[in-house]
Amino acid sequence: MDKTGFTHLLPNKDSCHDCFKKEQCLAKQLTISDVEGLSALISKNIKYRCGDYIYRQGDTSENIFIVKSGATKSLINSVEGNELVIGFHFAGEVLGFDAIDTNIHASSVLALDNSIICGFSRQLLDRLCTTDATFQKELIARFSHEIVRDYQLLILINKKTxxxxxxxxxxxxxxxxxxxxxxxxxxxxxxxxxxxxxxxxxxxxxxxxxxxxxxxxxxxxxxxxxxxxxxxxxxxxxxNNQPLQKLPEPNAMEGNAIPLALLY
Amino acid sequence: MDKTGFTHLLPNKDSCHDCFKKEQCLAKQLTISDVEGLSALISKNIKYRCGDYIYRQGDTSENIFIVKSGATKSLINSVEGNELVIGFHFAGEVLGFDAIDTNIHASSVLALDNSIICGFSRQLLDRLCTTDATFQKELIARFSHEIVRDYQLLILINKKTxxxxxxxxxxxxxxxxxxxxxxxxxxxxxxxxxxxxxxxxxxxxxxxxxxxxxxxxxxxxxxxxxxxxxxxxxxxxxxNNQPLQKLPEPNAMEGNAIPLALLY
DNA sequence: GAGGCAAACTGATCTAGATCATTTCAGAAA
DNA sequence: TTTCTGAAATGATCTAGATCAGTTTGCCTC
CATH class of the missing domain: 1.10.10.10 (Winged helix-like DNA-binding domain superfamily/Winged helix DNA-binding domain)
Known part of the structure; x- marks a missing residue:
């Protein structure tokens, strides 16, 4: 029946109006008619199979992407040739913020699963930013959010077992x-x-x-x-690094007199 | 003579017009008159001494800051109480992007040296974003740049000696x-x-x-x-992990017969 | 269902960098 | 100048996790 492997992911038509993810969309605060009017600048429901690249490090940036269903990973290829995974992205998340400044993607993103992703052309992005203050605020908020998320990864990597x-x-x-x-x-x-x-x-x-x-x-x-x-x-x-078998903290004694023998 | 320790850092008057860093400023593409008209929303040349906090993790975000001279570090306090340095910032760099989404700073920034820093009120930021498309583009570009810089730190930390x-x-x-x-x-x-x-x-x-x-x-x-x-x-x-004393690669032998003794 | 294959698991060993313990040093205070 | 103090340097030891070397497992394809 479903030879494509995608049908179950698409309970709605190919339109923003019926999108079941519209609440999480970057353009959620635009009225439906706004978006439909700009429809030509949105690539809706692009299908990616597991392993397909959404974009590659070094590519010119054409779009901002929004994951509608499925999952992706982003990675950076180092000069030595090995790849470093820097993130996983699920439904509702935006891809492509790394290329707004330079127009060149600093990372690659590929599908980990059959995924449905919408693309907003950069042209649309610019247009909405100038014409729609709310959209612009939402975009900047997502940028800020992404920066905080990067901090979290730094914390996760740093000095943890x-x-x-x-x-x-x-x-x-x-x-x-x-x-x-x-x-x-x-x-x-x-x-x-x-x-x-x-x-x-x-x-x-x-x-x-x-x-x-x-x-x-x-x-x-x-x-x-x-x-x-x-x-x-x-x-x-x-x-929190508090495994079961851990011994009680040294200061568990506090309140009691500390035996001199332990101090010398 | 200079008891404050700051005079040598301030060869210009307290005005954007004469700012010697204006080329690197976030608002560089605004005409001088634009900025001067909004002058009340810019705190110019705030002085910080070594060790002073510009803002603290958890603070409500009032401003975006631009380092004019000196140096700062940003850090995150973990739940366990130890602090993690996540960046150093020099003249021309923008501080405070981490709080645009939530309005709460996710990191602290403090001066490593006597530093002069300008503050743009969030109100001004919002205003310029809606009225000035070029400013808005510059802001978004700096966000994107910051994200790419975070990637670089991730690469630096990951699997390097x-x-x-x-x-x-x-x-x-x-x-x-x-x-x-x-x-x-x-x-x-x-x-x-x-x-x-x-x-x-x-x-x-x-x-x-x-x-x-x-x-x-x-x-x-x-x-x-x-x-x-x-x-x-x-x-x-x-x-690049190519120290001087490193032995030649194993495949330096390629082309020659490999002595059996080395294989067993 | 057999064969092939890549991912995942596991055990043995090794090592880069952490930890702990001093010592050295430079600048501030007296 | 001497003393004091905190940062930095250095030496000895330890260990978490990497590396290496298999083995096991699940999943294709024929």
Whole structure:
């Protein structure tokens, strides 16, 4: 029936008016008629298969993209040739902010899954920015949001243990996938262990080992790309580097007299 | 004579018209009269002493700032209480982009030196954005630039050796300080070893050791905060992880028969 | 259902850089 | 000048995670 693999992702027609994601769209505050009038400048519902590039590092920037469904990763190819994953993007997120200044993409983005993505031409972007103050504000807000998100990744990478990184990553995924906490959650890891490792500044083997350990601790059940979070409270503990077996803090004694023997 | 320590930084009057940094200013493309008309919304030449905060993480955002002279660092305080340096900012750079979306600063910025900084009220920012298309474009371009810069820091941190990190950091400083390459350069490190270490995802001792090693290799002369770059070509080699003493690659043999003894 | 293949997992070993413990040094105060 | 103080340098040791070397697993294709 569905030979394309996309039909289930498209419950609506090829129009902004019926878009089931319009609440998350960059242009959400424009009236429908505004957008429809500029329809020629929007490429709606472009289909990407797993592994397809949305754009490549070095490409001239033609569009800003909005992920409607599916998932993508963005990466940077270093001079030495190895690639560094710098982000994962899900429905509602905007792609292409890296090229507004220079017109050249500083990163590549590719689909991790069959994905539907809309493109706003740069021309439309400029036009809306000058004619529509609300749109412009929304755009700048998203820029700012992106900068704060980058900070978070820096924090995640900096001086955290492998276990913390993986725990934080999983919790972040839970939030972004919109799952509520405190119950058994099924998570479909759309990215490979190597992708996660690159993103977290680790090596695939380490990610694998940490996931296995977390499984042994009863926090989750791992079955390749299918993850089942069983105990997210414990996951939170690990994300703060407070594993179960940790000894009480030295100052747990405070309030009692400290034996002299411990001071000398 | 100059008891304030600031006079030498201010060769011009307290006006945008005479500002010696106007070419680098966010509002550079506005005509002088435009800006002067909005003068009440610009706090010109605010003086900060070494250690003063320009703003703190969690503060409500009142202004966008432009560094006119001096230097600042931005940092994030983690939940555990330790601080992470995420950037250094010199003349011409804009501060405060992290709070445009939420109105709350996600990071703190403090002066590393006596610094002169101008503040644009958020109100002015909004006004210029709606009335002046060129200003708005410039602002968005700077946002995009900031995002790309964040990518660079991610690359710097990710999977690079301590020597690479320090070498890249020094080369980056050379560029940002505007020094031309290929000659002996005097560099005044305005930040501490601890700041550099935090920024590079290392520990102060490691930064110290690497600088000492670079000195032994004849690349630079270290005298606390005064650095003298003697051989920047070698620094470039180290930044690519190609130190001098490295053995020839294994495939240097290719073309010759490989001795069986090496295979077993 | 067999064969092929790439991702994921696991165990053994190694090492870059962290940690801990001093020492040195430069600038400020007295 | 001497003393004081905090940053920086240096040496010795330790360890988290990388690296290397397989093995296992799930998923194609025929």
């Amino acid at each position: 492998a276990e913390q990184r993986v725990a934080i990553f999983l919790l972040e995924l839970l939030v972004r996938m919109g799952s509520s906490r405190g119950q058994v959650i099924h998570l479909n890891l759309v990215m490979s262990r190597a992708d996660i490792a690159s993103y977290l500044g680790l090596v695939p083997e380490t990610v694998s080992r940490v996931l296995s350990k977390f499984e042994r601790m009863g926090m989750l059940v791992v079955k390749k790309k299918k993850l089942q979070i069983v105990n997210d409270q414990l996951l939170v503990k690990y994300s | 301590a020597e690479q990190r320090v070498a890249i950091f020094l080369l980056e400083l050379l560029v940002r300080m505007g020094s031309s390459r290929g000659q002996v350069i005097h560099l005044n490190l305005v930040m501490s070893r601890a700041d550099i270490a935090s920024y590079l995802g290392l520990v102060p001792e490691t930064v110290s050791r690497v600088l000492s090693k670079f000195e032994r290799m004849g690349m630079l002369v270290v005298k606390k905060k005064k650095l003298q770059i003697v051989n920047d070509q070698l620094l470039v080699k180290y930044s």
